[in-house]
Amino acid sequence: MGLNQVLDGFGLEDASWECVEFGSGHINNTYRLTRKQTGENLLLQRINHFVFKEPEAIAGNMRIAADHLEATDPDYLFLNAVKTKEGKDLWYDEEGFPWRILPFIDNAYSMDEVGEAGQARSAARQFAILTRKLAGLDASLLKPTIPDFHNLELRYRQFREALETAGENRKKEASGEIGQCSNRAHLAEEYSRLIVHPGCKLRIMHHDTKINNVLFDVESGEAKCPIDLDTLMPGYIFSDLGDMVRTYVSPVSEEETDLSKVAVRDEFYEALYDGYLSEMAAELSDFEKQHLSFSGKMLLYMQALRFLTDYLQGDVYYKIHYPGQNLDRSRNQLKLLLELEKKEVSHIQLIERLLKKYRE
Numbered sequence: 300m301g302l303n304q305v306l307d308g309f310g311l312e313d314a315s316w317e318c319v320e321f322g323s324g325h326i327n328n329t330y331r332l333t334r335k336q337t338g339e340n341l342l343l344q345r346i347n348h349f350v351f352k353e354p355e356a357i358a359g360n361m362r363i364a365a366d367h368l369e370a371t372d373p374d375y376l377f378l379n380a381v382k383t384k385e386g387k388d389l390w391y392d393e394e395g396f397p398w399r400i401l402p403f404i405d406n407a408y409s410m411d412e413v414g415e416a417g418q419a420r421s422a423a424r425q426f427a428i429l430t431r432k433l434a435g436l437d438a439s440l441l442k443p444t445i446p447d448f449h450n451l452e453l454r455y456r457q458f459r460e461a462l463e464t465a466g467e468n469r470k471k472e473a474s475g476e477i478g479q480c481s482n483r484a485h486l487a488e489e490y491s492r493l494i495v496h497p498g499c500k501l502r503i504m505h506h507d508t509k510i511n512n513v514l515f516d517v518e519s520g521e522a523k524c525p526i527d528l529d530t531l532m533p534g535y536i537f538s539d540l541g542d543m544v545r546t547y548v549s550p551v552s553e554e555e556t557d558l559s560k561v562a563v564r565d566e567f568y569e570a571l572y573d574g575y576l577s578e579m580a581a582e583l584s585d586f587e588k589q590h591l592s593f594s595g596k597m598l599l600y601m602q603a604l605r606f607l608t609d610y611l612q613g614d615v616y617y618k619i620h621y622p623g624q625n626l627d628r629s630r631n632q633l634k635l636l637l638e639l640e641k642k643e644v645s646h647i648q649l650i651e652r653l654l655k656k657y658r659e
């Protein structure tokens with residue numbers, strides 16, 4: 300696909316722009332466009348329509364959110380899509396891939412690991428601000444861009460189904476993890492109970508709050524805004540907090556096989572809750588406040604189930620670089636879950652302290 304055609308789709312003249320591959324995303328193809336005369340930047344992305352089967356839902360959600368923010372908070376930095384020549388948010392190439400252009404956030408950088416607790420606080424604050432600013436918008440107006448993405452009950456069912464069809468060898472290899480996941484079925488039940496409670500508000504959540512989905516300001520070092528809004532969709536409070544706990548608190552990633560290194564860094568856990576609640580405490584219902592500590596457990600259990608399910612199914616979903624990698628990933632997530640469970644009482648106390656700190 301010639302880039303000149305893509306640019307033309309957006310009414311941009313190919314000769315005026317320089318285009319380079321950009322960033323380290325795994326899902327979409329991302330490019331930086333720079334206008335040669337002025338140095339102005341734009342972000343060009345080809346959306347992965349194998350992952351996102353309904354790209355119009357993504358564009359529609361971003362548009363609804365953008366319109367709401369423009370009306371209620373015009374100064375808020377949000378990624379408003381640049382229109383195509385036809386006035387649309389997406390342009391489709393001959394192969395059927397959708398492309399979009401977003402404002403480029405200048406003087407900013409992203410990171411792949413959380414090195415300091417202050418970064419966790421700052422990132423969490425930005426995800427909280429996003430959800431808070433969208434709290435006045437009816438979440439049901441947005442569409443799920445990945446249906447059942449964080450549906451823990453379904454993930455648990457899929458694990459049970461995989462057990463039915465898995466080969467004996469894999470089941471034997473994974474017997475310890477199968478036991479640990481089965482013993483925690485109560486978490487899936489808890490999830491189903493929590494989300495039907497009227498106090499558990501359907502909210503507009505980001506759903507992919509890993510650290511490289513936040514841009515940090517070059518000068519201040521503070522998080523500037525969330526990016527990667529492909530999964531901006533209706534969900535529950537647990538999703539964003541939970542994925543931050545899952546991906547910020549351990550000094551090592553889900554790929555680490557030396558489980559002695561998988562741990563909960565208390566300072567990072569506290570920092571991310573502090574940052575999140577500094578912006579969201581006043582917005583939460585009493586019910587949500589009472590159940591915040593469920594978030595990390597939920598997301599870790601879900602990811603452990605998903606890796607284990609994929610291992611049992613013969614590694615059909617997550618890319619692996621060596622046999623057994625999905626089982627190792629599941630082990631890693633179960634270890635972190637165990638460490639988190641050990642600290643549950645102190646985490647509940649911490650959350651209570653923070654809620655008191657941010658009470659209006």
Ligand code: ATP
Pocket residue numbers: 321322323324325326327328329342378401402403404405408409511512514526527528529
């Ligand atoms: P993931 O693997 O996290 O799903 P992705 O393929 O969906 O990633 P993005 O996260 O949207 O892609 O973008 C990839 C990278 O491009 C980001 O990590 C960031 O470095 C950079 N980037 C994205 N959006 C912007 C923006 N608006 N301004 C500047 N840089 C951006």
Ligand code: MG
Pocket residue numbers: 324325511512527
């Ligand atoms: Mg990303």
Ligand code: MG
Pocket residue numbers: 324326327507527529
């Ligand atoms: Mg993404």
